[in-house]
Amino acid sequence: MNRPETTEFGAHYQEYIAQVPDGDIQELLRTQLKATTELLDSLTEEQALFRYAEGKWSLKEVLGHVTDTERVLSYRLLCIARGDQTPFPSMDEHLYVSGANFDALSLTFLLEELTVVRQATLALLAGLSPEVWLRQGTAAGCNTSVRALAYIIAGHELHHVRVIQERYLAAQP
Secondary structure: OOOOOHHHOOHHHHHHHHHOOOOOHHHHHHHHHHHHHHHHOOOOHHHHOOOOOOOOOOHHHHHHHHHHHHHHHHHHHHHHHOOOOOOEOOOOHHHHHHOOOHHHOOHHHHHHHHHHHHHHHHHHHHOOOHHHHHOEEEEOOEEEEHHHHHHHHHHHHHHHHHHHHHHHHOOOO
């Protein structure tokens, strides 16, 4: 599977896609899940509620955001893969986080939820034929391919794991 061309996604996703290493995207998504859960599963509930600055999301909220975003992107991927040409609106990430109450959920639950969502994404990708990966639709006003969405899912998580390491874990006492 080749990386998506720049014509397959909106420019605002370039940062995410650029972070994805070369290789099998499905294998990367599998190993990425393992690495993310291993990074976070030893944290206490108190550590998971940490915010590195006033007005920033807690670590739990970041994890919930990653999961919600994958759900939304996987749904878009499913629809485009099946030939649905309905345009998808932008996602208001702040609305999703404020409406979820992630801080009231246990870190264990949030990691299990991420695992279930990732397993569903992997099952969806495993059933796609090679030509389907190139199908395109419209999301957030931009041309978007199935393959780009898979890369965006991976890159989005990579971005947030880096933020977690640099701003959350490094700043905790």
